[in-house]
Amino acid sequence: MQETFILPLLWHLLGLVLTLFTFSFLYKDNPFYKFAEHLVVGVSAGYFVVLLFWTSLKPKLIDTVFYNFSNEWFYILPGLLGIMMWFRFSRKLAWVSRYPIAVYIGIGSGLAIPLNMQNFVNRQLSATMIPVGFGSATEFWNIFIVAGVICGVIYFFFSKEHKGLFGGLAKIGIWVLMVGFGASFGFTVMARISLFVNRISFLKDVIEIFFGSV
């Protein structure tokens, strides 16, 4: 009973101490921050090795190849590519590791380009095809959306000088972007403040456990 009580208490105390160590960075770099930094880097690196083994290597390679070889033998191909990466440690055979990297980047780009084209160009295109006019409030505000999109795109013309009417439209475009960024900034800062409040609340709770109500 006592053990179940003491252990969470110690974890909370460790959380409190490490939080304060990390906050000490706000003053300046110091040994306490260095300790917290090295601890979190070391722990996270080790943690991710174990995590990747149990969530990726074991279920996706070891289990499939060793326990279900007849049906899922092809999983050995990415496994071989992974082994080829280890050739980097040999100066003479380091070139072998370029091939899995090439396959990885090629597949990633092949996946990303059509999807980016669809999500960031074609889908935006059809989403901007909206009715405009003065018949309703929606149609009226749509005018600003369409104008904002067109001016924003004009800002990203690189091979034409931003002068005259074209330059004016590009300037409106960057203003539209900045308004959007401002709204996004405010929104995200609010989210960060809520995280900070949560951490302060944690500190308060732990201090109350040890020193009573504050």
Added chain:
Amino acid sequence: MKDCLFQMRLKLLPLAILLLLAAPVFAQVPDQSGEASLEADTLQEEPQIPPPAPPEIVEIKDSDNDHGHSIDLEWELSPDDDGTGNYVTGYEIWRGEMVDGKIEFKLRRTVPYGVKIYTDRGDAAGGVDPLPNGKDYWYKIAAVADEDAKTESEVYGPVQATGEWFHTGKTPVAVAVLIFASFSVAFVIVAGGHIDMKQFFIMWPIIFVLIIWLVLLIRLAAGASVNALWFLYAIPGAIAGSLGLAVSIGAIGFLVGWFVWRTKGEETKLYVRPLSGINAVDEAIGRATEMGKPILYVLGLGTASDIATICSFTILGRVARRVADHQSSLMVPCYDPIVMTVAQEVVKNSYAEAGRPDAYDEDQVFFVTQSQFAYVAAVNGMMLRELPASNFYLGIFYAESLLLAETGSLAGSIQIAGTDQVAQLPFFIVACDYTLIGEELYAASAYLSGEPTLLGSLKAEDWGKAIFIVLVIVGVIAATVGWDQFIEAMTVRL
């Protein structure tokens, strides 16, 4: 005497009436044996729910377009399932496996009335213990009216879960993957010095076709039917199915080819709008050289195949080349091990191009950790300890953007940032000296290299944007006047 008896009876009458009225109450006196027999009588009297008519299994098959580990079940509802749950309350799905020559069934799931499909993904829904591929399974489905009133369908099977090599709905993606993968492999062969660029353009289609045939052969060897050839005849159909996407990629591809060809001509000089963030790159490197302090280059949290990271590699190559020229130092802390490997190659090549391969130190590019905030803690520590003269943040960034940029600002470094993550751009804009917004990052590699090929692609992209604007204007007019066919034609489904 008679009167006396009469009066006595008169007095007893109310008592008798009371006793008569109380008789039912006495009959319910809690008596253990009496209660049990009463309950037994009641159960016998209650009408038993008759078993409902069984459901009829329509089809049980391996799920389409997946890596296996999943079986789809479909059945016709029991005729007694009126969709209200008043009679048939649900369906039990039983999965059987062959154990010692006998099929042993286990209950997988109970679904509510009215439901006639279910996907069996094993014990952990495709997680750590998914349904094994290639194993025989039998199924039966029971319509349930009550615990004791259920009727099972006929046993269906055997069925196996198998993985598909191609997602039939994503052929354009498969084609793009094969094209880029073959391009990357061919480039590595060129980089190895075995062939030159002219031979490359002859070799690439051969590698492309070979990869396709290798995939098909593996597919056939894995026991696929003639359908393995589906990939070949599905390409035109898939392109027609996503015409908008195919046209847009094709148009951009044509424009890139056209402008690259034009830019090759010596007489053609393309104008490129100056960007302050790009111009500041040399200034930042020069500052580091003058101050004798290192340059910190952060590639972000993206993977090596993200477009922003690939652009960042190009800029890193340029920066490393100038660093090698100026004999200053460079620090590249990496979040992703593959990104680190590629970055090491890029920096090494840049040092070799600068004629100083001996000055290249592999430890300039190093791995930190794959934990987001641990990575930030480490990089922030480096900034305050090493006090780099210039910081570059180019690539994909998330919540760490402001943490990095703010610390760099405190350390007094000149900072150049660039990302395509819209949510993070505001933080870079407020905390950095120069920021490359979205596509400016993509354009930066062309700016810095001055390669006609890349500059030509910039021009092509501008024409693509012009087409985009025209289509938006036509689309807005179409939407306003109710020309729905045009809007429908422009809607892309991949």
